[in-house]
Amino acid sequence: MKSSSNQRQMLKHDLRAKIILTLNQIQEGESLSSVLEQQLMSVNERDRGLFHELTLGTLRQWYALKTIALPLIKHPIDNNVFHAGLYLGLYQLIYTRIPAHAAISETVQAIKQLNLDHFSPVINAILREYTRNEDSFKQTVQDAHGLPSWLYKRLKNNWPEHIQDICQNLRLAAPITLRVNHSAISRNEYLAFLAKENIDATTGMLSDQAIHLSTPYPITKLPGFNEGLFSVQDEHAQLCQTLQPQLDDKLVIDACAAPGGKTTHILEHYSPKKIIALDQSEQRLLRVQSNLERLQLDHKNIEIICADATTWQSYEPVDCIILDAPCSATGVIRRHPDIRLLRKPSDIEDVVQLQHNILNHMWQQLKEGGYLVYVTCSILKIENEQQMQTFFSSHDNAIEQKIAATWGIEQQYGRQLLPTQSGGDGFFYCVIQKVSN
Numbered sequence: 001m002k003s004s005s006n007q008r009q010m011l012k013h014d015l016r017a018k019i020i021l022t023l024n025q026i027q028e029g030e031s032l033s034s035v036l037e038q039q040l041m042s043v044n045e046r047d048r049g050l051f052h053e054l055t056l057g058t059l060r061q062w063y064a065l066k067t068i069a070l071p072l073i074k075h076p077i078d079n080n081v082f083h084a085g086l087y088l089g090l091y092q093l094i095y096t097r098i099p100a101h102a103a104i105s106e107t108v109q110a111i112k113q114l115n116l117d118h119f120s121p122v123i124n125a126i127l128r129e130y131t132r133n134e135d136s137f138k139q140t141v142q143d144a145h146g147l148p149s150w151l152y153k154r155l156k157n158n159w160p161e162h163i164q165d166i167c168q169n170l171r172l173a174a175p176i177t178l179r180v181n182h183s184a185i186s187r188n189e190y191l192a193f194l195a196k197e198n199i200d201a202t203t204g205m206l207s208d209q210a211i212h213l214s215t216p217y218p219i220t221k222l223p224g225f226n227e228g229l230f231s232v233q234d235e236h237a238q239l240c241q242t243l244q245p246q247l248d249d250k251l252v253i254d255a256c257a258a259p260g261g262k263t264t265h266i267l268e269h270y271s272p273k274k275i276i277a278l279d280q281s282e283q284r285l286l287r288v289q290s291n292l293e294r295l296q297l298d299h300k301n302i303e304i305i306c307a308d309a310t311t312w313q314s315y316e317p318v319d320c321i322i323l324d325a326p327c328s329a330t331g332v333i334r335r336h337p338d339i340r341l342l343r344k345p346s347d348i349e350d351v352v353q354l355q356h357n358i359l360n361h362m363w364q365q366l367k368e369g370g371y372l373v374y375v376t377c378s379i380l381k382i383e384n385e386q387q388m389q390t391f392f393s394s395h396d397n398a399i400e401q402k403i404a405a406t407w408g409i410e411q412q413y414g415r416q417l418l419p420t421q422s423g424g425d426g427f428f429y430c431v432i433q434k435v436s437n
């Protein structure tokens with residue numbers, strides 16, 4: 001469905017029909033971030049919270065719901081809208097306080113509204129069957145790993161001792177974590193602002209700038225948003241700053257910079273001679289600029305360049321490169337639950353090759369004695385420890401600076417953080433120094 005006709009269709013539909021159409025778009029390969037805003041705009045303001053919760057929640061539990069849905073479907077039905085409706089119905093029954101009769105009748109009604117009347121008796125029957133054996137179905141859903149099987153196998157192979165925690169944690173909603181703007185205000189001062197507004201929050205244990213909100217809150221309505229007193233950034237992502245050398249008066253490249261989480265963090269701590277925020281996405285680079293402006297870091301020596309990091313050449317050797325590489329994003333599935341449906345095994349091989357190309361090219365821009373910090377938000381070893389093994393085996397002029405930290409899991413090269421229940425996402429870090437051959 002093309003976007004303008006899709007928009008007209010959406011306006012006519014009730015909330016659950018709109019959610020089913022959104023889930024259908026994801027099944028057809030569109031990313032949640034590309035469709036969510038437009039779909040939310042078609043929903044009454046008072047229903048937006050529910051739209052958000054039901055859409056993201058259903059995606060988060062998609063494969064777990066599938067484990068109970070498939071055996072309940074007597075004859076295979078090859079229709080994405082049907083499956084989206086069924087999973088939405090089950091999600092409401094299992095994970096929300098919506099009374100069962102309302103969840104069932106609204107979902108069946110939505111299927112009819114989408115001109116799939118012939119499926120409504122099947123959905124009605126399956127949802128009612130669920131309610132008759134609720135306890136056993138709930139147990140099955142709880143025990144499910146909740147991932148596409150190819151990804152589950154790879155993660156189990158990589159992390160046999162952690163696989164259960166990984167699967168369960170990836171099914172939770174991620175906390176909203178703020179990074180207090182160190183150059184503008186202290187964490188304690190900002191916590192006092194939150195307390196004054198009765199916004200419950202706790203401090204992060206690993207990053208001294210992190211604050212976790214106890215319940216979701218509209219970000220732009222938090223105190224000091226327009227004044228740039230904080231950014232939204234996962235706590236494990238904030239650790240990047242602790243791994244950088246001293247960057248005052250240095251030439252720094254943030255090689256995959258958009259939307260600027262790492263660039264702005266550097267500028268909150270240092271005054272580099274120059275920092276180049278490089279990214280190949282013009283659209284995403286606009287957000288680097290707006291984040292710099294909001295955080296009032298714009299006056300610092302910064303250049304924003306739209307270019308491909310596999311070919312871009314620096315005009316002089318660089319002191320430090322932050323390479324927050326494009327990756328499978330398997331460490332942040334909690335925040336982007338559509339990844340469960342969208343990611344394919346072949347994407348992993350492609351992104352590993354891209355990381356390899358960017359890393360090898362950016363390495364040539366680094367001066368002797370300089371540092372490269374390699375980062376991903378992946379929990380697959382092929383993008384992390386194994387990518388580093390390949391790199392070190394082919395670069396005699398690279399030595400690892402071991403990360404002396406208590407967080408994460410030490411790897412042959414680098415440290416891996418896995419997603420934690422109420423803390424950070426999955427991240428990998430490795431610090432590499434360039435030495436003479």
Ligand SMILES: C[S@@+](CC[C@H](N)C(=O)[O-])C[C@H]1O[C@@H](n2cnc3c(N)ncnc32)[C@H](O)[C@@H]1O
Pocket residue numbers: 255256257258259260261262263278279280281284307308309310324325326327358
């Ligand atoms: C993980 S995100 C970076 C997040 C960012 N460092 C932050 O902290 O906000 C990866 C980025 O790599 C960019 N990218 C992907 N391929 C690239 C390439 N060949 N050259 C430059 N940037 C690329 C993407 O556009 C994306 O913005």
